[in-house]
Amino acid sequence: MPSTLVTPEQLAAQLDSWVVIDCRFSLADTGYGRRVYAEGHIPGARYAHLDDDLSSPKSATTGRHPLPDLASFCAKLGAWGITPDTQVVVYDDSFGSMAVRLWWLLRGLGHTKVALLDGNFPKWTREKRPVDIAEPVVSPVVYPVPTNVDWGLDAAAVEAIRLSPAHKLIDARPDMRFTGELEKVDPVAGHIPGAVNWVYEENLDLDGTYLPAEELRENYTQLLAGVAPENVVHTCGSGVTACHNVLAMEIAGLAGSRLYPGSWSEWITDPARPVATGEA
Structure with a gap:
C-alpha cells in the first residue's frame, strides 16, 4: 500500500x-x-x-x-x-x-x-477530476492509542547534536528567514546554530510534484555529505514544512530522519538558547 x-x-x-x-x-x-x-x-x-x-x-x-x-x-x-x-x-x-x-x-x-x-x-x-461540495457522512470507528509513538526530538536533544559532525540539522524555511534578513512570522530572526538550509520547495518539480526519487537521492546525498539518514534532524518554523523534507528523504530511499517539531518558534522561547544569523 x-x-x-x-x-x-x-x-x-x-x-x-x-x-x-x-x-x-x-x-x-x-x-x-x-x-x-x-x-x-x-x-x-x-x-x-x-x-x-x-x-x-x-x-x-x-x-x-x-x-x-x-x-x-x-x-x-x-x-x-x-x-x-x-x-x-x-x-x-x-x-x-x-x-x-x-x-x-x-x-x-x-x-x-x-x-x-x-x-x-x-x-x-x-486533470479535471471530480470535485464535491458535500461533507461525507462518516461512520466513526476506534483508533487505538498506540504505546510506542515517535513524534521526534525535543529542544534538549537538538542542543545535544546540533554541532556534531555525525549529525545534520536541516532547516526547511526560506533563505531570508534562515539568514535572518527577513522575519515576518516569528519574533526573533535567524536559525539554530549548526543548521544548514534546504528550502522544502527544492524537493519539487516545476509542476508542483516531487522530483523523481533518483534526483532527490542525489540532492540529499550531496547535502548530507556522509551523514547517515538516521542522524538527520529536520526543523522549520513550527514543525510543519520540515515534514516535506522528511518525506523527500523517504521517497529518495534515505529513511529514518527525524523531526524537531517545536522548531524555530519553540527554540526562541528560551533566551538562553543560541541564535545564528547569516549563511550557514
Whole structure:
C-alpha cells in the first residue's frame, strides 16, 4: 500500500476504499482551509485544520504548532473513519507543505499506510477530476492509542547534536528567514546554530510534484555529505514544512530522519538558547 506518494490516477481508482483528508490551510488566514473545502474538495474528503486537529494550543514555552494530544488525535482519526489498517491520502493546495504534517503524525504512530497526493489539489483539478461540495457522512470507528509513538526530538536533544559532525540539522524555511534578513512570522530572526538550509520547495518539480526519487537521492546525498539518514534532524518554523523534507528523504530511499517539531518558534522561547544569523 502507498506510504509516500500517490498519483491522482491512483487515488481516483480507490476513492471508495481509501480515506482522503483535505489539509488546506493558510498561516495568514486560519479560516481559509475550511472555506475552500466548502467550495469544493475531492469527493469523500474529510477536512483537517492545522491548528485545531493537527496541533495543540501553544503556550509561552512551545512553538506555534505544538504536537496534538495523543488521545485526542487518535479520537479524531476514529471520527474520520480511520483505523490502523486504513489507507489514508492527504493533500492541500500548497505543494504538500501543510498536508505533510498529517503524513508525519500518522507515520509516528506506526501507521505506514499514508501517502501524499503528488501534485495535490491543483493537479487533481488540472486533470479535471471530480470535485464535491458535500461533507461525507462518516461512520466513526476506534483508533487505538498506540504505546510506542515517535513524534521526534525535543529542544534538549537538538542542543545535544546540533554541532556534531555525525549529525545534520536541516532547516526547511526560506533563505531570508534562515539568514535572518527577513522575519515576518516569528519574533526573533535567524536559525539554530549548526543548521544548514534546504528550502522544502527544492524537493519539487516545476509542476508542483516531487522530483523523481533518483534526483532527490542525489540532492540529499550531496547535502548530507556522509551523514547517515538516521542522524538527520529536520526543523522549520513550527514543525510543519520540515515534514516535506522528511518525506523527500523517504521517497529518495534515505529513511529514518527525524523531526524537531517545536522548531524555530519553540527554540526562541528560551533566551538562553543560541541564535545564528547569516549563511550557514
